[in-house]
Amino acid sequence: MDAASKDTAPQSEKEPASRTRQITLRVIRWSTALVALAGAIVLVSASWVSIAAAGHLYDADDAPEAPVVIVLGSQVRDGKPMKFLAGRLDAAVQLVQDGKVRAVLVSGDANGRSGNEIQAMTEYLVAAGVDPDRIVGDEYGLDTYDTCARAVQTYGVTKALIVSQGLHVSRAVALCRDAGIDVDGVEGACECNRLAVVRNYAREWLARPKAVLDLLSGRDPAVVSPPDGSLATVSAG
Template sequence: MRTNARWRRTLTGTAIGVAGGTLVLAGVAARVATPAAGRLYTVADAPAAPVVIVPGARVRNGWPMAMLRGRLDVAVALLADGRARRVLVSGDAGGRSGDEIAAMTDYLVAHGVGREVIATDPYGLDTYDTCLRAAQVYGVRTAVIATQGFHLPRAVALGRRAGIDLAGVIAECDCRLRTRVRNVLREYVLSRPKALVEMHFPRPPRVTVGVGGASAGILA
């Protein structure tokens, strides 16, 4: 009887802890997403902007994987119909899966985008750095950013915090269900709490090359 009572107390405590943690994470996620309200679009109804920002993601054998291809396809579409004039590809040129910048550039060129409209930031090591460097190094003031729906509210919120008049365009992802679930869990458990800290306690980009230097303003 005592053992059963202890188990019931343990299970009850665990359930309360899980429920409380879930509520906290939901609150954090909602707080981070608030600045993006009314600024998320499909490709069909995306507003025109001088620049479309494409944050990096995994590559394989020098070519974008499904998630990154979806983001790049948005950029190709917006450039093709004149709703964007330039594209800023921002990622990790020394990433564990390969050179994200080279892969993104090659993909865009292979899909008819001229090299002269592609700007590259090899130091967009995360979403925060991508947005901050877009503003501080490349002079971006108004833009759209292309990424998947789970990521988009955070990306738009961080971009606005960096001083960019930013809207988000939803990118598709021909991904496996396991990949989708993993990314959504990481977004809500890790990435949005991190973003909330960055929004309230801003830091410099991890790589400050170009900040205030000769490259500043090239996309202004």
């Protein structure tokens, strides 16, 4: 092998290795940038929720009066509310018993993967002593944004309390206030295991950017229904 061949061979071997390093560095830079962007979006959306909900969060004991309390649906099992949903319903029962609200709007998915949330919520409230004539069910509250939009557009709600747990109640308040409801949030209790709480907190952090996107888009709820005056009649009684 002559001298030229000796110089050329190592160089040809170095070029693929150099290109591989460049590609790897480029992937790392882009990945880091995307992670930073995602983190920034989550933090900005979380800040918006916190600011929008500030001063509007209460326990059931010190909640203000309102014509109606909105209870957000969640998973059921064998036709019964699971612990998160039961905690929300218990808070609504207390609000009714304390005379702070006159009507209950149970809003969720009547065709949910775990079962009929509306039926389960209604039956739970009635078993706890709430007059069934005070309960109105929205079967198309498919997510929190839809619940708030439909409360205004379909049921004519202008002032309300809304019940959920932890970070979710803050997001619900922010979304409903943006929809035009003078709403305050009520914290529902939950005798839940730590894993369930952590999982729901993680999911809530990820849900906040979607909430901001929904607001920016101004989308209609997934199901648009004609006006329904049943809630106004109940809450005025």
